[in-house]
Amino acid sequence: MFRNMSEEHRHRLYEIIIVSLLALSIFLMGRFFFLGDLRKWAFLLIYLYSGREILYRAFMGIVRRSYMDENFLMALATITAFFLGEYFEAVAVIIFYSFGELFEDMATAKSREEIASLVDLVPETASVILPDGSIEERDIYDVEVGDILLVCEGEKVGVDGEVLEGKAMVDASSITGESLGQIVGADDEVLSSSIVSEGIIKIRATKDYDSSYAAKIIELIEDSASSKSKSERFVSRFARVYTPIVVGLAILIAVIPPAFMDKPLNFSLFRAATFLVLSCPCALVLSVPLSFIAGLGQASREGILIKGSEFFEKLDKADTLLLDKTGTITTGDFKIGNIEIYEGFDREKVLNYLVALESMSSHIIGKAIVRELDRKIRSDIFKSYENILGSGMVGVTYGGTEVKVGSPAFVGAKSGNKSVFISIGGRIAGEVLIEDEIRTNVSETIGRLKERFKNIAIVSGDQKENVGKIAEKLGIGKFYSEVKPHEKLAIMRKTKADAKALVFVGDGINDGPVLKNSDVGISMGETSSDIAIDASDVLITGKDFSKLATLFDITRLTNRTVRQNITFILAVKILILILGLMGYASMWLSIFGDVGVSIISILWAMRILKK
Structure with a gap:
């Protein structure tokens, strides 16, 4: 986790270490030398500096009347400890909590890096070839369908398009996960975000930026944290109900022993402060969302994008x-296995009808037939046509003849083969055997x-x-x-x-x-x-079907980690809370029960990214 640490995190780590050493030095000096009020004021300065963000968030929570959270509990507990003269303990709680927050920030940043690495997929501009042959650098959002783009070696493709001229080696690994590049030439499709590793190509934009494949991926990535899981919603509801109960119990711990059990007030207040430190739901609040963020990051690294x-x-x-x-x-890459033209029909005429009608189809098989036959598409055959969804195409020639291309049932053929049939004037004229592979x-x-x-x-x-x-x-x-x-x-x-x-x-x-x-x-x-x-809800990029199993592996690991963290955190909390209520839990044990458990659960969540 400390490898490739950001400058901001490195600065915070150094700051926490320096403050920790300073607090420890003052504590040790107070043991051997009489420092008087100097010790108190030194610890106060360290406390205010280290806890400034927690105190600010707690104050703003009170102002907004939404203060029943971990910041309020932490502030209340440490201020109480400070006024009881437990200066080092109060500062230690803040310092350890700062370590916990740093770990959480670093872990979150690491997870989000895996997700955000896919966001920088497309260039900001594209080189558009104008009708006069000149080249204009245009904002990627201003590229329109039909624009001709020049993409040179080392550049990214900005929008989805088809190659008009040139030949190039294209690397689409950033978006599809395919490690090997592919050679593209005339009429081949190229996806936005693909990098031209060798060669120069001209492409015609078939989509604008917002409709392109990379834009769809980016939209998925940006929305991935928008929906909360049941576990996250449980933690939010738990914290809202849990915090007032904890504050109420702490008040009872502080008031009942002096009032009814002849116990010193300072003793009861310290136990109440210890109870508050232990009761902070930081570990749950941090580890559960972090586990899901780590899962989203790991999935993104595998080319699997999950919307929430x-x-x-x-x-x-x-x-x-x-x-x-x-x-x-x-x-989905269909091939023509065999073409059979039935007796009484002219082969050239049947194939011209077939290609002309299928060229107007959006179905993947229709496109495959046009591509495989590679014939000139005639526009003077059909005066009207219709795509019958799930069945095929039907057209009427300028001579008034009805032509159907599609499934056996659609054209009235009887065959068990995987064939596309064509009927002309109500008679079956031929069939095309279509083959695909697993x-x-x-x-x-x-x-x-x-x-x-x-x-x-x-x-x-x-x-x-x-x-x-x-x-x-x-x-x-x-x-x-x-x-x-x-x-x-x-x-x-x-x-x-x-x-x-x-x-x-x-x-x-x-x-x-x-x-x-x-x-x-x-x-x-x-x-x-x-x-x-x-x-x-989930997009698996690339062609690797095994990513489907990978998705479920990541899902299982993430959910198991969430359940393990919730079980571990609640078990430790309940055990130490019972010890605290019985008077056996020290402030240091409470610090472990809060910050220590938080760090352990954060590290446990982060192992998702290492699997």
Whole structure:
């Protein structure tokens, strides 16, 4: 933790060490030499200097009438100890508390560094090529869709776009986690934040900055601490109820023994001060949120972005997992296996119809067909067209002929193959066999996920035979096939009714409603649509499916750490509180019970970043 310490933290550490040595020197000198009032005034100056922030926060809490917190308890306890002549003890409490706050600040900064490291993803400006060929440096927010950008070696891509000219090695590891660069050329897509490590390319902006992939990631990062977990809300409520009770008990400890048990007032006041120091809920207030911040930081380091700490607990509770297939389990990079043109149809005419109609589709298979066939797209064939969500495309030629491209059911074909069919004038004209492949590490990852999920199922719009084959390969016993978007949502809701919590993993536009309505929605990969990213609670960047298992490992570790810290803190507090009520707890034991426990719980939370 002390490695790469910031200048501010280093300065605070030196300050605390110097003040500690000064206080210890005065304490030792007072043991051997008579210092009189000099000792009291020296300790007072050290106390006021070291405790200035705590005293200020306690004072402002009183002014705002929201003073029942750890600062008020700490101030009340140390001021009482000081007036009782326990100068060194009062100063020691403040100094140890300062050490605890320093540890907490350093730990928080370390965790937030892991999250913030992803925020500096895009450049502030972009080089825009104007119509006359000149280059203008333009603010990244002013780049518009259709602008032509020049990106040179060593520069970052500012917005999502497609390559127009040039060839380059592009490194997208900062956002996708892919360690190896990729070579891009004409018509290839490049994501904002990618670094051109070799070469020069011209790209056409396909999105403005706010809609680009990196901007979506940054938005997720900035919102990641906005939602609190149940544990954090419990700590906040606990502190509000706990503090008045503690103050009331301290008053009783101070008043009852002198009034009814013939005990000296100073003795009772010191016990009350000791009780107040011990009772400070600092360890809980610091360690629980810090554990979640560390979890968010570790996840970010792995390329997993979580919108808020509340999802750690939901993920830990989940017992049902639904997986989209295309683009999630499979790569989504479709290939054409075989093209069959039926008897009575002209091959060139059928392929021209196919490419022209699929070029107007936003579906990943349609795009793959256009890319793989690599034919000139004719704009003089169709006078109208319509995208039938979940089924295919239908168009009407200038001659009035209806053409359909899509699933067997949509065009009226009967086939078990994974094919896209085309019908012309109501007759099946041909079929294109489409092949995709399972992502790397999927089988191994599913094996790991089976250890923690009671139910795992695939939900896909693909044909039954294709989904069944993949489910069988992965050892998943349940699957839903040929599912339309509204049916996918209905399946999720029905499954969710019987689950403790349901997690859905998808990436497509049609997954948006399911991602939004599941207990935790996870969008997968840089191919995730904007709708999927916005609707999801967790975004896994890159193409590595094993990050899904990593997410649940981090979730389990974070939640276990929170539970362990809460149990440890409350156990120590209760034990020493009982000793304090019986008169056996010294001020030093109270200091350990507060600051010592805080430091231990902070360090325990920070181990999340080392796992």
